[in-house]
Amino acid sequence: MKRVRWPWFTVFGGALLLLALLLWGLGWVYDPLFLMIASGVFVCLSVVLLSWPWAVLAPASALAVAAPGLWGQPWPVSLSLLFLLGGIALVVGGAGFLFRRQAHHRQVRRKLELSYGEEVFENSLNILHVIDREGNVLRRNRRSFELLGWPHRRTLHITEYVHPEDLDRFRIDLERLFERGEIREVCARFLKEDRGTLSVEIQARRITGKLAVLEAHDLSDVQKLQKELAEERARYRYLIEDGIDALDVGVILVDGKGQVLWANLALGKFFGLERDGWIGRPALRLLEKISMVLEDGESFISQVREGYQAGMGVEGLIVQVRPGRGREERVLQYSSIPLAGRSFRGGRVDYFADVTALKKLEAELREQKRLLEEANERLRAFNAAVSHDLRNPARAALGYIQMILSQHNGTIPEEVRRDLELARGRLQRMDRMLEDLSRYSKMRLDxxxxxxxxxxxxxxxxxxxxxxxxxxxxxxxxxxxxxxxxxxxxxxxxxxxxxxxxxxxxxxxxxxxxxxxxxxxxxxxxxxxxxxxxxxxxxxxxxxxxxxxxxxxxxxxxxxxxxxxxxxxxxxxxxxxxxxxxxxxxxxxxxxxxxxxxxxxxxxxx
CATH class of the missing domain: 3.30.565.10 (Histidine kinase-like ATPase, C-terminal domain)
Structure with a gap:
């Protein structure tokens, strides 16, 4: 069987009742002087030894002891005794309160020394507050004085240094701290003595049922770096946007929701659009608008939709822009590249490259190729003519000359014979030249x-x-x-x-x-x-x-x-x-x- 432990103040109260009965039985209570002395001793002991609300038992016990004696006394005596007991209770109660408060502070200091160490607490680079359930700061470290101010105040209340807009949420976090034992990564704003604002990140730990230590990290430097980083990002973004605007390529940047994040100036020039009016709107809606000024726009938007829905890219789609108000006839190459990076997953980069000059050059090359093929055909016809129409008559003439020289060599005058031999040499040279020309023109290797x-x-x-x-x-x-x-x-x-x-x-x-x-x-x-x-x-x-x-x-x-x-x-x-x-x-x-x-x-x- 489990042994029951009675609270000590219950035992003390019972002892007072027994003592009161003993005094009554012995008849001592009828002595007013002795009654005042005994009652005062009871009150002093109980107020010093008992804590609130049990200290209320002290005057109640004294009155219970003095009741029989007061019953038979004149009312001035009873009233004076009542005032005496109340005065003693107030004076001794105040002394007991101060005694317990000092003891409590010593206990908190010991717990702080165990948790942080006195030197660490005072010299910490973060704000450290010892705080109770009601939000009273019972102790502050040196960093708190430096950052918040109020150098002559050792204590504060949360209503004095927590920003009004954060106060309700801070109270909720404070309750959660004492319920769970700790809180972490709570962001809040503290007010300084000069009414300036200090952004902090808070973590706190409960050290007793009524007290906790709160540590606040100053985020000013972090926020300053974040601001500088944001400004740097904005500067680079403007630089990139200006760079994209300088390109002669129509660019559309699409975010993960399929909306137009950015469109450059070239896009407006190509299609006669106001690019600023399309930022933040669905990219497919913009491409549908573009398809209306294209030859075979339905085929274009069909392929684009298919690529968007499948999350796939579209490569090298050639489109032709019809001339109209604010736009010229152009040939563009459209491509759409899906982004797989963590920051812009689901986004895309669509661009239209102006290939008008290239297509014109291709057309010119095709025309040159056609002309070259015609020239080759004429050259082959010429080669055939050289081989047959020119070479055959030349060889026939050479044959006649050789026949004349061989059959009539002795009867031909010397002058005529020299002319015939000269003609034979020229015809032989002509035949070799025609043969070389034919070989030269036919020389094509695979x-x-x-x-x-x-x-x-x-x-x-x-x-x-x-x-x-x-x-x-x-x-x-x-x-x-x-x-x-x-x-x-x-x-x-x-x-x-x-x-x-x-x-x-x-x-x-x-x-x-x-x-x-x-x-x-x-x-x-x-x-x-x-x-x-x-x-x-x-x-x-x-x-x-x-x-x-x-x-x-x-x-x-x-x-x-x-x-x-x-x-x-x-x-x-x-x-x-x-x-x-x-x-x-x-x-x-x-x-x-x-x-x-x-x-x-x-x-x-x-």
């Missing part, structure tokens, strides 16, 4: 048909084919020639033409021709054919690559050799050029691919 070519073997075959041409000349070939991609027959003709020309136009007793190579830019090799001949004047270094151009007409040939060499190199995706100084020989450089090449659109018409 890079997909290129094959690896071992240049070491190829140049060995070229040396053997040149045969007597190399008699009396020195041809220097490297031993480590690489493998390239191309057409073996044409590459053989390229090297043979360059080596043959280096010997044919050489003025030295012993012509020397050197072939070399090295890796070049990207996926190409650089080759060269160098001779020790007379050299080429600078003004002819480009002219010699033109068709039927000859610097020395005393030499046999049509002047098409270097033109054909250039065509072979270009058909392999490379280029050829010459460098020379008069009297120091000439060097012909050209590039060939290491790997198969892709050529752009070309034409025979050049």
């Amino acid at each position: 890079p997909s048909q290129f094959e690896p070519v071992d240049l070491k073997k190829l140049l060995s075959d070229v040396r053997e084919d040149l045969g007597s041409v190399l008699s009396g000349a020195e041809l220097r070939l490297p031993q480590d020639l690489p493998t390239v991609f191309g057409r073996p027959s044409l590459l053989s003709e390229l090297f043979a033409n360059l080596i043959h020309n280096a010997i044919k136009f050489n003025d030295k007793d012993k012509p020397v021709v050197e072939v070399g190579w090295k890796p070049y830019r990207g996926e190409t090799y650089l080759f060269w054919v160098r001779d020790n001949g007379p050299g080429i004047p600078a003004e002819y270094l480009e002219k010699i690559f033109k068709l039927f151009e000859q610097l020395d007409r005393s030499k046999e040939g049509t002047g098409a050799g270097l033109a054909i060499c250039r065509r072979i190199v270009e058909e392999h995706g490379g280029r050829i050029w010459a460098e020379s100084q008069v009297g120091q020989g000439a060097t012909f450089y050209f590039t060939l691919p290491k790997v198969p090449v892709r050529k752009g659109v070309e034409s025979d018409a050049h």
Whole structure:
């Protein structure tokens, strides 16, 4: 069975009643002097030892003890005794209150020292208040005096330093503090002595049933930084907006709710719209408005809606703007990019790029391509005419002349025979020129048909084919020639033409021709054919690559050799050029691919 513990003030009250009965039974209560002394002692002890409201029992007990004695006394004696007991109760009660208050403060100080330490409490960088349930600040630290003011007041009330607009909420937080034991991250505004405002973040902890310690962190520096950051963001936003406005691209920024966050000036110029009136309105509504001035606007808005609903992007949609009030005829490329970042998730960036000039250029290129194809067709027709209509009569005439010279050589006068031989030479040259022209115009290569070519073997075959041409000349070939991609027959003709020309136009007793190579830019090799001949004047270094151009007409040939060499190199995706100084020989450089090449659109018409 659990033992019952009676409160000590109940035991004390019972003892007083027993003592009162004892005194009554002994008859001592009829002595007024002794009655006053005993009653005063009871009152003093009970008021000092008991707390409110139990201290009220003291005068009540004294009156209970004195009741029998007062019953038989004259009323002045009873009244004086009553006043005496009341006075003693008030004086001793006040002394007891002061005694208990000092004891309570010592208890709070001990708890503070256990929780914070005296030094930490006073020197904390945050405001520290010891506060009770009613909102009275019983103690403040040094930081509170510095930030709030009131340097001569050790105590405050929440109505004095909490902003009126925050006061009701603060009282609710105060009740929650004493109910739950602590509160955290409560924002409020404190008032200073000079009526200034201080924003703080509060956390508090209960230390007794009636007291708590409140810690307030000054947010002034944080708010100042936040303000500066907001100003910086605004400045950057204005900078970005001004930058977007400077673009010749119509831009629409859409937020996560599908509303227009920003539209630049170019958008208004493209479509004749007032962009400011659309900010904050649904982006799809703006795009529907734009579709009304587009050719095939229904198809445009249908694709845009589909992209918006699916959360997908729209890429490279070409639209044409009809001319009208405040707008010009344009060709625009529309794209819509959804944003996946955390800050703007669900937003989009829509833009219209003006491709009017590009589309005009494409149209011009298509027209140029058409003209080139017509020129190629005419060139093929010309080539057919050269091959048949011109070459066949020339060969027929050459055949007649050769027949006359062979059958009537002895009977033809010398002067006539010389004229016939001169005509035969001219016709033979004409036939070779027509053959070179036909080969030149027909030379078109498909890079997909290129094959690896071992240049070491190829140049060995070229040396053997040149045969007597190399008699009396020195041809220097490297031993480590690489493998390239191309057409073996044409590459053989390229090297043979360059080596043959280096010997044919050489003025030295012993012509020397050197072939070399090295890796070049990207996926190409650089080759060269160098001779020790007379050299080429600078003004002819480009002219010699033109068709039927000859610097020395005393030499046999049509002047098409270097033109054909250039065509072979270009058909392999490379280029050829010459460098020379008069009297120091000439060097012909050209590039060939290491790997198969892709050529752009070309034409025979050049």
